[in-house]
Amino acid sequence: MFALMPVNIRLALRSLSRNRLRTLLTMLGMIIGVAAVLTMVALGTGARASVEGEVGSAGTKLVFVKSGNYTRGGESVGIDSGMGSADTLTVADMNAIADEVSGIKHVSPRLGTRTSIAAGAKKAFAKVEGVAPSFAEAYSWDLTGKMFADGAAEAVIGRALADQLFGPGIDPVGKTIEIRGENFAIAGLTPGGSDGQTETAFVPYTKLQTMLGKRNIDGIVIAAEKAGDASRIAEDVKKLLRTRHGRGGGAANNYLSAQAGAGGSPDDFTVETQAAQALTQGLYTPAAAFALANLPKLDEVNLEEMADTLDHASDTMTALLASIAGVSLIVGGIGIMNIMLVSVTERTREIGLRVASGARSGDVAMQFLIEAVTLSVIGGIIGLILGLISSRIIGWALAWPVSVSPGAMALAMGIATAVGLVFGSYPARRASLLDPIDALRTE
Numbered sequence: 047m048f049a050l051m052p053v054n055i056r057l058a059l060r061s062l063s064r065n066r067l068r069t070l071l072t073m074l075g076m077i078i079g080v081a082a083v084l085t086m087v088a089l090g091t092g093a094r095a096s097v098e099g100e101v102g103s104a105g106t107k108l109v110f111v112k113s114g115n116y117t118r119g120g121e122s123v124g125i126d127s128g129m130g131s132a133d134t135l136t137v138a139d140m141n142a143i144a145d146e147v148s149g150i151k152h153v154s155p156r157l158g159t160r161t162s163i164a165a166g167a168k169k170a171f172a173k174v175e176g177v178a179p180s181f182a183e184a185y186s187w188d189l190t191g192k193m194f195a196d197g198a199a200e201a202v203i204g205r206a207l208a209d210q211l212f213g214p215g216i217d218p219v220g221k222t223i224e225i226r227g228e229n230f231a232i233a234g235l236t237p238g239g240s241d242g243q244t245e246t247a248f249v250p251y252t253k254l255q256t257m258l259g260k261r262n263i264d265g266i267v268i269a270a271e272k273a274g275d276a277s278r279i280a281e282d283v284k285k286l287l288r289t290r291h292g293r294g295g296g297a298a299n300n301y302l303s304a305q306a307g308a309g310g311s312p313d314d315f316t317v318e319t320q321a322a323q324a325l326t327q328g329l330y331t332p333a334a335a336f337a338l339a340n341l342p343k344l345d346e347v348n349l350e351e352m353a354d355t356l357d358h359a360s361d362t363m364t365a366l367l368a369s370i371a372g373v374s375l376i377v378g379g380i381g382i383m384n385i386m387l388v389s390v391t392e393r394t395r396e397i398g399l400r401v402a403s404g405a406r407s408g409d410v411a412m413q414f415l416i417e418a419v420t421l422s423v424i425g426g427i428i429g430l431i432l433g434l435i436s437s438r439i440i441g442w443a444l445a446w447p448v449s450v451s452p453g454a455m456a457l458a459m460g461i462a463t464a465v466g467l468v469f470g471s472y473p474a475r476r477a478s479l480l481d482p483i484d485a486l487r488t489e
Contacts, residue, residue, distance in 0.1 A: 073425035075381040079374030080429025080458055088437035088448040108320040109280045111266040115313045132314035133262045140266045147282045152269040154181035155251050163247055164224040165211035172207050173246045176254030184269035191219035191234035197250050201230040204244035205237045226257050276319045284317050379469035386418050386473035397480050411478035418470020426462025
């Protein structure tokens with residue numbers, strides 16, 4: 047039976063080509079069903095990936111490392127303070143963090159000063175920060191222009207500083223500013239930001255180190271791959287830096303360890319997550335220590351809540367897509383079954399001749415089943431192509447991300463084949479049960 051499969055496929059194609067318009071109309075239900083399902087899956091998958099990316103990079107992903115360690119009022123709650131003016135943080139420390147601490151997506155040094163910045167006759171006294179190009183990715187900047195190249199005489203400035211130097215609303219990209227006697231071409235403009243970034247000029251940290259005659263750095267900005275990893279990364283960074291700076295390999299002395307009564311020599315650095323920084327902003331030290339002691343792993347709690355919301359929304363979308371897919375494919379399958387029943391009626395005499403010539407009932411059933419599957423698969427292929435095209439067009443028109451995996455396309459074709467088998471089984475069985483004598487008598 048399987049040896050005759052190629053012959054049966056050729057016979058099926060010949061039979062379907064006899065009435066091409068009817069065949070096309072029959073496939074239309076399958077074409078529309080597969081195309082609609084694939085389009086919705088593409089948009090749904092792209093949307094989920096986009097939301098997951100937003101959740102994974104939501105507000106609490108950053109970890110800040112600062113040189114020196116002084117906590118004002120820390121003695122009142124048992125926090126050792128000292129090494130406040132330490133300058134022991136180096137680029138080598140940053141590289142060690144990037145190499146040895148897992149879960150880090152971006153890392154950049156920070157080196158800052160306040161100085162005069164000139165653009166022609168206009169001047170502004172503002173902050174200048176030396177950073178790496180990855181700093182823009184850590185903060186997810188939406189730049190006008192581009193980020194400067196590492197080591198280039200280029201700068202990125204904030205909107206407020208640009209307004210001071212060039213006038214409100216003027217695009218500064220391509221213009222030149224002077225910092226400490228050196229000219230920097232403006233590569234990009236950041237319209238927003240935090241920590242006063244709109245009033246800051248950012249330059250390559252290596253250029254600023256040379257200008258200031260410094261080898262150390264003031265801080266390190268770390269962006270976690272997942273927001274919920276920020277607390278764990280902060281703890282790993284503390285342990286690593288304590289070992290590298292000869293402070294011992296134990297737990298660092300911070301708000302939480304102080305509340306737990308853990309002592310130890312004071313660090314020459316401080317490490318703080320973005321969530322902890324936001325929570326304690328404006329609080330006195332005792333209040334900040336109390337808040338952090340009673341809200342451990344705040345970023346993990348936030349991420350868990352966001353992940354639960356995302357999962358619920360995804361489950362709802364999946365159920366909706368599955369119901370629409372089911373209805374579309376059932377309609378397409380009914381159309382195939384209907385046309386195959388009509389085909390059996392029209393070809394009753396042909397079936398009688400085949401049986402009279404020695405064909406078995408199984409051969410007749412296989413012939414009609416293959417015709418149904420061929421009809422379904424061809425419709426599925428056309429629907430697959432139209433679905434890919436329509437998803438791209440809709441995604442482009444709505445500025446919506448689309449994503450279609452090879453697995454989704456394979457699943458679509460598998461479902462199309464299954465629909466042909468299920469809805470072609472009854473017509474095939476009906477054809478195989480025809481009495482050859484009655485079939486030959488049919489006009």
